[in-house]
Amino acid sequence: MKKTLVLVVLFVLPIVVYLFFLSGTTNFGKLAVLTExxxxxxxxxxxxxxxxxxxxxxxxxxxxxxxxxxxxNLNQKIYKRFYEFNDFQFIMVVPEGTESDVAELQKELGALADTKKWHFVFMDKTKIQTFFDGLKTDVTLDENMATPLVFIIDKDRSLRGRNDDEDEQTKYGFNSSSIADLNNKMVDDVKIILAEYRLALKKNKTRREI
Known part of the structure; x- marks a missing residue:
């Protein structure tokens, strides 16, 4: 029995663990392209x-x-966790005239993390609306040109999200006022998009070495 147990631990268990991680890797890269x-x-x-x-x-x-x-919420739950990854950034679009308020917010964010990858872009309301409409979501901006949702945009300028979400069916963005949405969904989806690009880099490196 002891020999059998040792054989199972040495040979069978590693295979099971490998298959488990392989299935997890397969799930990466399945974040849907919602708008190109x-x-x-x-x-x-x-x-x-x-x-x-x-x-x-x-x-x-x-x-x-x-x-x-x-x-x-975003700073604590998402930014601080991922900002050290290459080519990862935050961009917040805000109306012109909010510069002093944004400066105060930046100070507060900076007290909690290195905010070098937090960017604020100031636009007039017409440009904000036009840019937002280009996302082609089912979301609308309020009268202040705001939404609690944040969106994941990939390196090809495509909006990524879920087309089989258990709660919303098509999930265009993540509710930054909901810690649960950030923890339970957005963290996972950011991991997926980062893993997708890491895998692509490894494949490219392997091809060059060959």
Whole structure:
């Protein structure tokens, strides 16, 4: 019996563990493409771009204080966990005239994490609406040009989400006012998109070595 147990531990268990992780890896890369060819972010700063970046995109609106908690939730639950990954960034679109409020928010965020990958883009309301409409979601901005939802944009400027979500069917974005949504869904989906690109990099490296 002891020999049989040892054989199981040495040979069978590793195979089971391998198959378990293989099935988990297969699940990566299944984050649906919901909208392709989203327009580039209209920014005067050339360093702020959606191209070749994995972006968490949000619309905080003109009343920054109302969305302060949303930003802090994102900072704690998503940004601090993933910001050290290459090409990962946050972009928050805000109306012109909110610069001083945004500066205060940046100070508060900076007290909790290195905010070098938090970017704020100021636009007039017409440009915000036009840019938002390009996402082609079932979501609308409120009168302040805000939504609690944030969106994952991949390196090809495609909106990624879920088309088989158990609660919403098609899930375009994640509710930054809900800790449960951030913890239970957004963390997983950010992991998926990052794993997708890591896997692609490994494949490219292997091909070059061959």
């Amino acid at each position: 060819n989203i327009g580039e972010i209209p920014s005067s700063d050339d360093d702020i771009t959606l191209n070749e970046k994995i972006t968490v995109l949000g619309f905080l609106g003109s009343d920054i204080n109302v969305k302060r908690t949303n930003a802090l």
